[in-house]
Amino acid sequence: MWSFSHIANELHEWLSSIFNPTWTLVIEMVLAGVAVIGLFAALGLVLVLMERRVAAWIQIRLGPNRVGPQGLLQSLADTLKLIVKEGLTPSGADKLLFNVAPFIAMIVAMLLMAPIAFAKDFQLWDMNIGVLYVSAVSSIMVISILMAGWSSNNKYSLMGAMRSGAQIVSYELSAGLSILTIVVLTGSLQVSDIIHAQATGWWIFKGHLPVWIAFVTFIIAVTAETNRAPFDLAEAESELTAGFHTEYSGMKFALFFLAEYINVFIVCAIGATLFLGGWMPFHIGNWTQFNHVMDYIPSSIWFFGKTFFLIFLIMWFRWTFPRLRIDQLLNLEWKYLLPISMINLLLATAMAILGWHF
């Protein structure tokens, strides 16, 4: 009744009854743009606060708890502080690239929102190559990082950008191969098809060993791809001050920061969609009674619950593992994860052909 798709349809009908089709489309585009910007800002504020609270909880301290109830307004206060800071451009920098880089980071983060299904039948564009689109667009991210590092005229930045480039392109391979495992099992690249294939049970339960291996590989690979600890060599504080955004300050720094958190959200949303069923409620085979009870929980709550569970997992990694060295990092990918995920893909193919999954 109050589902997102219902509201969207009602809005569409109401607008069509007042305006002609062209104006309806224009107004819907504006509304979608405003909604996505709102989601962006809200996610940024929530995730930064969540990171700090989770960190505090893991280290047995309180964390931000003074601004607003339970520190809820802390990230709003931080944003206000960042707005009044000066956005400095160093005198030796390549001014054009330096100023364009945060925009590209934001555009990439925003474009990745398109194929994500936030709730039942609620998606910006359900394209038939959804999964391929995600891996194609997310690899543009490395360009903004290289631009930022190269144009800053700072050795720390250049070093951080180079490391980040090597790391992101390496880990993209095993992330792609673990996504392909699910594509082989489903037989479609479309996000809605992948979710509907999990109506009798999520892939992580239906898929046995190959999907478990793929899930673990995927989580490791996306942690590295989003430059999160223990793979945060691109901005290793203790050696490179702040890595590729050493020279950025004020709002430009805030944009990089926001893009990083949005990317974490997006990869977790993709992981939840592929392995944990997206908005699909927890269903067990043909237990109709049980499935019916589960359907009462709204699909958007299922989606955000799974996504935030994965985000919590990635934050947990950050405060548990020490940082890797660059050669260890590349060894882990090329000598362990890549061969494992290649063999795992063959295993998944054999299983899909034999029909051994439920």
Next chain:
Amino acid sequence: MGASSLIVLIIAAVAFSGIAIMLSTLVLKGSKNKQKGEPYECGIPTQGKTWIQLNVGYYLFALIFLIFDVELVFLYPWAVVAKSMGWIAMIEIVIFFFILFMGFLYAHKKGALKWM
């Protein structure tokens, strides 16, 4: 919404970042001096040029990545039809992976995967 959503998203991203940066320049009352524009180097002046050549290892990894990335793009159409094609798809992908893995082993033997 279809393909037009991509245009909406790009415009939204540019508008969001643009407004945020504009807002901060509006409330700003900055001053300019010579020290302020220097690159951050923990208080000491930068030695030599910044835009230098880096370790060749990065280049080698980029080259190997290129091979594997092209291979990954070939795998996407295969993965969609693999289940319906049956064992023929399996045999084909085993041959494909075998050739690729030989190239990977060659690179490994040549020491391209070793960090210098």
